[in-house]
Amino acid sequence: MSEETTQLEEVPEVVDLWVSGTEEPAAWETGSTDEGAQKMAWTESEARLREQLGTVVEDDFDLSGLADDERMIVNMGPQHPSTHGVLRLQIELEGEIIRRTKPVIGYLHTGMEKTAETLTFLQGPTNVTRMDYLAPLNNELCYSLAVERLLGIEVPERAATIRVLMTELNRVSSHLVALATNGMDIGALSMMIYGIREREMILDFFEKTSGLRMNHNYIRPGGVAADLPPGWRADVTRILETLPRRLDQYDDLLENNPIWVERTKGVGVITAEECRAYAITGPTLRSTGVAWDLRKAFPYSGIEQYEFDVPVGTRGDVYDRYRIRVEEINQSLGIVRQAMERMPKGDYRVDDRKVTPPPRGRIDESMEALIHHFKLFTEGFKVPAGETYVAVESPRGELGCYLVSEGDGKPWRMHTRAPSFYNLQSLPIMMADSLLADTIATIASLDPVMGDVDR
Amino acid sequence: MSETTTETPDETVEESAPAPVLPDHPVLRGLAEAFAGAEWSVSHGQDVVTVEADRLLEFATAARDAGFETISDITVVDWFRKRRVRFELVVNLLSMQHVVRLRILVPIHGDDPTVPSLCSVWPGANYAEREAFDMFGVVFDGHPDLTRILMPDDWEGYPLRKDQAVGSVPVQFKDSHKVD
Numbered sequence: 001m002s003e004e005t006t007q008l009e010e011v012p013e014v015v016d017l018w019v020s021g022t023e024e025p026a027a028w029e030t031g032s033t034d035e036g037a038q039k040m041a042w043t044e045s046e047a048r049l050r051e052q053l054g055t056v057v058e059d060d061f062d063l064s065g066l067a068d069d070e071r072m073i074v075n076m077g078p079q080h081p082s083t084h085g086v087l088r089l090q091i092e093l094e095g096e097i098i099r100r101t102k103p104v105i106g107y108l109h110t111g112m113e114k115t116a117e118t119l120t121f122l123q124g125p126t127n128v129t130r131m132d133y134l135a136p137l138n139n140e141l142c143y144s145l146a147v148e149r150l151l152g153i154e155v156p157e158r159a160a161t162i163r164v165l166m167t168e169l170n171r172v173s174s175h176l177v178a179l180a181t182n183g184m185d186i187g188a189l190s191m192m193i194y195g196i197r198e199r200e201m202i203l204d205f206f207e208k209t210s211g212l213r214m215n216h217n218y219i220r221p222g223g224v225a226a227d228l229p230p231g232w233r234a235d236v237t238r239i240l241e242t243l244p245r246r247l248d249q250y251d252d253l254l255e256n257n258p259i260w261v262e263r264t265k266g267v268g269v270i271t272a273e274e275c276r277a278y279a280i281t282g283p284t285l286r287s288t289g290v291a292w293d294l295r296k297a298f299p300y301s302g303i304e305q306y307e308f309d310v311p312v313g314t315r316g317d318v319y320d321r322y323r324i325r326v327e328e329i330n331q332s333l334g335i336v337r338q339a340m341e342r343m344p345k346g347d348y349r350v351d352d353r354k355v356t357p358p359p360r361g362r363i364d365e366s367m368e369a370l371i372h373h374f375k376l377f378t379e380g381f382k383v384p385a386g387e388t389y390v391a392v393e394s395p396r397g398e399l400g401c402y403l404v405s406e407g408d409g410k411p412w413r414m415h416t417r418a419p420s421f422y423n424l425q426s427l428p429i430m431m432a433d434s435l436l437a438d439t440i441a442t443i444a445s446l447d448p449v450m451g452d453v454d455r
Numbered sequence: 456m457s458e459t460t461t462e463t464p465d466e467t468v469e470e471s472a473p474a475p476v477l478p479d480h481p482v483l484r485g486l487a488e489a490f491a492g493a494e495w496s497v498s499h500g501q502d503v504v505t506v507e508a509d510r511l512l513e514f515a516t517a518a519r520d521a522g523f524e525t526i527s528d529i530t531v532v533d534w535f536r537k538r539r540v541r542f543e544l545v546v547n548l549l550s551m552q553h554v555v556r557l558r559i560l561v562p563i564h565g566d567d568p569t570v571p572s573l574c575s576v577w578p579g580a581n582y583a584e585r586e587a588f589d590m591f592g593v594v595f596d597g598h599p600d601l602t603r604i605l606m607p608d609d610w611e612g613y614p615l616r617k618d619q620a621v622g623s624v625p626v627q628f629k630d631s632h633k634v635d
Contacts, residue, residue: 106605113590114615149499162596276551286592290551297554358466386500389547389558391527400528402545406537417528417547454605 029330070094076439078107083444084181085450089427096436101428105421116414120380121147124414126217128401131416132452133214134177137163137170137206138394140219143414145300146390146403150383153355158346159223159300165394166209166218167234167301167337168332172243173202174395174447175325177333182322182444183254186263191253198246203424205235215356222356223349237341240333254322264319268442270432271316278421278429283328284446287313287320294393305342306335318438318445325447328395344438355381380409391419396447398421420452458584476625482553484520490514502561503558512571515546517548519576523557526573529583531563531591535617541565542593546573563607572598590615 071094078088086107092100116127128143129136141163148155148346155163203213208229210218216226253261270280272288285292293310295303311327313320349356357376358369387409391400400417423446430442477487478495483502487495489524491512494505507515526545534541542563549556563570572595573580584595585604592613603610612619 106603106607109605111614111621114621118621277578279526279577292551298556386499387532387545388558389501389528390464398527398549400546400547402528402530404532412537413530413532415528415530415545417530420578421582421586425579 009304013228014118022209038188070334071099075435076436078104084448085453087453088425088442088449089439091431091439093435093436098431098434098436098439101431103424103427104319105424105450107448107452110455113415116125116411118410120409121221121365121383121411122376122380124411125220126215126430128416129215129217129260130451131397131455132394132396132420134449135170135174135395135399136215137167137219137393138399140217141301141401142166142390142392142394142401142416143219144219144390145392145405147383147431149388149390150386150403150405151221151355152384153222153350153352155223155350157302157348159348159350161339161343162224162228162348163219163229163301164306165336165343166206166224168335168339169202169205169236169239171337171395172239172329173199173206175329175409176202178395178444179250179322179324179448182318182348182441182447183260184441186260188254188257188260191250194246199235201239201242205232205239208232208235212339219354220349220356222352223347228343228361233340237334240337240340241331243329247431249382250326253269261319263438263441264322264445265317266315267318267438268434268445269315269317270426270430274426274429275316277424279423280397280426282322282393282395282419283321284423284426285397286311286324288316289314294391294398298397300390300392303335306338308332319440323446382407382409383411391417396449397423398454416455418452418455420446420448420450422455423452424448457594475579480553480555482522482550482555483557486557489521490517498558501556501558505514505560505562508563508570510589511544511559512573512576513558515573515576518548518557518559522550522553523543524580525549525551526577526583527556529573529580529587531587531593531615533591533615533617535565542568542591544570544587546592569596570594572601582622589613592616 055111059323063119071092074091074093076089076091078086081267088104088107090102090104091098112127112131116124119127121195124143124147125140128139131139166443176195176199180192180199183189183191183195206216206218207213209232210216210225231276270284270288272285272290274280275285275288281292289312291310291312294310296310308331311324311331353369353372357373358366362369363373383405387404387406389400389402391398393399397419398417402417404413406412426446427443431439434442477530478497479485480502487504490513492510496503496505504514521563525548527549529547530545532543532545534543540562543563544559544561544563546559546561547556548559561570564598568591570593572584574584574595575597581599582604584598587593588595588598588601589603589606590613602608606614
């Protein structure tokens with residue numbers, strides 16, 4: 001006992017309160033002999049004092065009081081399988097608790113904005129489609145809408161409907177990858193196989209339509225590259241019939257799995273105010289309860305004629321983001337169904353030979369068609385001088401394209417507002433004071449595409 | 456940069472010609488009336504305001520208080536040999552409550568490319584300003600961590616400037632031992 005008390009005498013007085021019942025008198029004495037009352041009085045007066053002095057700090061973490069061995073900076077990535085590409089995180093740990101995080105990016109930077117200045121407006125979609133490689137059609141749509149606004153042209157109704165059909169299918173395929181990787185990161189490995197399997201069904205349709213599984217270069221200024229292939233209705237119907245059944249299976253796998261729910265609920269929480277301040281959009285913003293969707297706020301491609309809901313969450317955690325993605329798949333499938341039913345007849349690109357190439361058959365018989373074809377694919381079309389900012393709702397949030405033309409065949413400046421780039425700013429907020437083990441779930445729920453971040 | 460001062464292109468003369476127009480949207484109109492001296496215009500149906508760099512922070516704070524709670528995008532355009540003022544800061548604002556957008560243009564002189572940082576108004580400006588610094592060498596005064604973000608830390612030059620050629624620079628690798 002004597003050994004214990006001598007040890008305790010050296011520690012600060014807050015701890016001394018608890019030893020006032022021992023033989024040795026405590027360093028801090030009051031008239032009362034009630035230990036609990038003494039303790040309460042001390043903490044209450046201390047708290048009041050701090051409040052009056054304005055030194056109550058809740059969120060800030062004071063590093064000065066820590067010994068060096070208690071704080072540790074751990075490097076995660078850039079080649080970590082759960083970072084969805086090449087994201088590197090510098091994480092400051094105190095035990096198992098993350099105090100600060102700094103994302104380090106740029107490993108996938110390929111200078112696409114510089115490249116865009118060397119490509120004609122017609123070649124542009126080939127470039128931007130490689131940015132967000134999980135939602136390439138959204139990138140192409142955004143760029144094409146910007147070019148069309150500068151040109152002052154409207155695409156035919158069939159082209160707009162095809163665009164809606166394809167981009168919504170792309171949203172489904174992108175969200176399927178998000179669910180798949182989210183599942184795999186947390187340990188539901190079967191989810192990876194299922195998600196990729198269903199996505200492949202959609203990619204098969206994309207391949208049939210555009211010739212490529214990814215990086216389609218399908219949506220171009222003036223319309224789309226080709227009409228929908230024969231038998232497209234059967235393919236889309238098959239997707240529409242299969243996916244809802246498979247989503248139910250996912251529910252069995254994830255929703256009814258206590259481990260999944262335990263690892264996602266209340267993890268990686270962010271508030272609506274933080275989202276607005278940090279320009280975070282997409283499912284992350286909607287998970288906080290803000291029903292913000294650019295398809296509703298600033299409609300494009302005639303999306304305002306379709307009926308769909310914007311799912312929102314309440315808690316802003318990983319679980320809400322997962323539920324929102326599942327619900328958005330359902331809503332997108334609804335839009336695809338409506339697009340398929342209303343698909344109007346007509347041309348799939350504008351009938352303006354200065355913008356879109358002539359049909360193949362015309363080239364053999366018309367000199368003008370041949371000249372137009374040649375001019376379009378060598379020097380491209382010229383876009384009037386001007387600048388514009390077009391934003392579409394990509395699966396990850398607001399995807400913007402700031403396009404400046406000087407009246408030439410190539411853009412003077414093309415800048416992409418990448419949703420993943422801005423959303424990455426939320427990682428330090430969501431990961432602050434959380435467990436290191438939750439990092440994986442948090443990154444996966446954000447669904448960043450590093451090609452989009454680094455461009 | 457010395458070429459920019461010697462050239463006097465016509466664009467700058469043409470731009471100052473149209474009479475100032477006030478925007479239609481009530482929020483923007485209120486902002487325009489409260490903040491005199493800014494130049495308002497419409498570009499392809501989008502409201503654009505041109506503000507001088509020394510009044511940017513003041514205008515940004517007013518815009519945020521008027522309801523622009525989110526910053527959509529920050530970027531820079533290099534008007535090398537096209538305009539007398541070489542750089543142009545482009546800030547796209549978004550008001551979710553009023554469902555309206557606003558673009559702020561700020562001319563930046565090429566010999567001293569410095570603008571105030573918007574991080575104190577919208578924390579979300581952080582990465583975008585770092586990118587603009589990385590790509591154009593525009594310095595954001597008051598930014599908490601103005602370092603390269605996409606290019607390697609020891610990269611020389613600013614790739615998106617118009618006087619930087621494509622593919623003429625040998626590949627550099629980041630010093631793997633350096634941890635900042």
